[in-house]
Amino acid sequence: MRDRAFVFGAGTSSYQIEGATDADGRLPSIWDTFCVTPGKVLRGETGEGACDHYRRWEQDVDLLASLGVDAYRFSIAWPRVMRADGTPNPVGIDFYRRLTDRLAERGIRAFVTLYHWDLPQHLEDRGGWLNRDMAYRFADYADLMSRALAGKVSAWATHNEPWCAAYLGYGNGHHAPGHHNTRWGVQAMHHLLLGHGLALPALRANDPQAQAGIVVNVGPGYPASESPADQHAVALYDAYQNGWVLDPLLEGRYPEALWQHWPGCEPLVLAGDMETIAQPIDYLGLNFYSRAVLQAQGEQGFEWVHRPEVERTTMDWEVYPQGLQDILEAFQRRYPNLPPIYITENGMSSADAVDGGQVDDVQRQSYLKRHFAACSRAMDHGVDVRGYFIWSLLDNFEWAYGYERRFGIVHVDFETQVRTPKRSALAYAEFLRERAKGIA
Numbered sequence: 001m002r003d004r005a006f007v008f009g010a011g012t013s014s015y016q017i018e019g020a021t022d023a024d025g026r027l028p029s030i031w032d033t034f035c036v037t038p039g040k041v042l043r044g045e046t047g048e049g050a051c052d053h054y055r056r057w058e059q060d061v062d063l064l065a066s067l068g069v070d071a072y073r074f075s076i077a078w079p080r081v082m083r084a085d086g087t088p089n090p091v092g093i094d095f096y097r098r099l100t101d102r103l104a105e106r107g108i109r110a111f112v113t114l115y116h117w118d119l120p121q122h123l124e125d126r127g128g129w130l131n132r133d134m135a136y137r138f139a140d141y142a143d144l145m146s147r148a149l150a151g152k153v154s155a156w157a158t159h160n161e162p163w164c165a166a167y168l169g170y171g172n173g174h175h176a177p178g179h180h181n182t183r184w185g186v187q188a189m190h191h192l193l194l195g196h197g198l199a200l201p202a203l204r205a206n207d208p209q210a211q212a213g214i215v216v217n218v219g220p221g222y223p224a225s226e227s228p229a230d231q232h233a234v235a236l237y238d239a240y241q242n243g244w245v246l247d248p249l250l251e252g253r254y255p256e257a258l259w260q261h262w263p264g265c266e267p268l269v270l271a272g273d274m275e276t277i278a279q280p281i282d283y284l285g286l287n288f289y290s291r292a293v294l295q296a297q298g299e300q301g302f303e304w305v306h307r308p309e310v311e312r313t314t315m316d317w318e319v320y321p322q323g324l325q326d327i328l329e330a331f332q333r334r335y336p337n338l339p340p341i342y343i344t345e346n347g348m349s350s351a352d353a354v355d356g357g358q359v360d361d362v363q364r365q366s367y368l369k370r371h372f373a374a375c376s377r378a379m380d381h382g383v384d385v386r387g388y389f390i391w392s393l394l395d396n397f398e399w400a401y402g403y404e405r406r407f408g409i410v411h412v413d414f415e416t417q418v419r420t421p422k423r424s425a426l427a428y429a430e431f432l433r434e435r436a437k438g439i440a
């Protein structure tokens with residue numbers, strides 16, 4: 001029964017695949033700036049070419065259709081669709097109209113993310129997410145796009161991974177715009193979450209039959225030992241990694257443990273903000289990749305324990321499928337208001353190469369199978385998971401790691417732009433064909 005409604009998909013994001021960074025009036029984003037700042041991105045690579053999806057999108061939709069996915073998750077590039085004065089850029093908007101129309105023709109549902117990190121640079125020049133006004137500008141952008149694409153979208157996500165946008169962007173500087181200040185990270189997070197809350201009413205008013213939600217990266221922590229100190233370290237880590245985003249969204253408050261870990265770093269919160277942030281959502285998207293094994297560092301800190309013996313990916317992330325079941329069940333216990341869940345990203349990077357026309361990504365096939373099985377076990381235990389999206393459809397620009405880390409189920413030769421479905425893509429297509437027979 002549940003198979004019928006369950007959504008299988010694959011995902012991408014605008015900056016990581018589109019390329020064509022100055023086509024048709026697209027403005028520079030913080031990632032364009034970051035990429036040309038020496039030392040920020042491996043080998044100095046940029047999103048300028050990426051997968052050239054802006055020009056090859058029809059071929060990429062054909063690819064999705066050939067896989068047989070139910071849904072495609074992608075993001076809109078804010079700097080393509082809005083001019084610096086806040087007026088719409090019709091040519092940029094039209095790109096996403098054509099894309100969503102073609103997906104609909106092929107029977108593929110559109111899961112659309114508004115903010116997958118490509119903030120227009122002119123807004124960063126006004127303080128970016130440190131400036132409270134950004135939350136209001138984001139709501140304007142959500143209003144514009146939900147009017148433009150009304151009726152064409154199955155699910156809207158306000159943000160992708162506010163944790164990364166806030167912490168990596170403003171807290172430790174590993175991502176654009178590259179600031180390195182914990183208090184800034186905390187304040188940027190608050191404004192990102194506020195922007196989410198301010199955008200929801202526009203999404204609901206303009207596109208009432210679409211689901212409205214948000215996508216959050218999560219990861220379980222496990223203690224390196226049974227010692228109370230290591231267990232406390234895990235609680236702190238959990239507040240920093242998961243609770244920092246989920247507690248405000250689902251309970252309207254920041255976790256206390258976060259301020260033990262970062263004393264004196266509480267954000268400036270105005271009256272009514274937490275209510276705005278904690279409005280009900282139709283679904284919660286969770287991105288899952290790995291776990292952390294932790295030990296105490298001082299009284300209110302934690303550090304990762306590196307265990308060389310475990311299975312890893314080329315990101316050096318541990319492969320631990322059980323973590324997905326554990327975290328889903330933990331959230332189910334913890335949050336009485338937990339909305340229906342979509343696994344909006346799950347996947348791995350490996351050193352894939354085309355050999356005789358084929359890419360034999362054995363580890364990825366096994367990774368995906370084991371994670372989906374873990375997700376299924378959580379569903380058997382009562383967690384309401386409605387769908388699962390592989391990250392990613394295509395090898396793409398993996399942020400600070402450039403093009404070296406390949407997450408796609410489809411290989412991309414970045415010189416020729418030739419796409420080659422890897423064995424994992426062929427296996428996914430086969431699985432989806434079998435499922436279609438089963439529910440026909």
Ligand code: FCB
Nearest residue numbers: 013160161217391398407
């Ligand atoms: C997530 C991002 C996505 C991709 C994967 C590997 O944090 O949402 O864009 O980079 O990690």
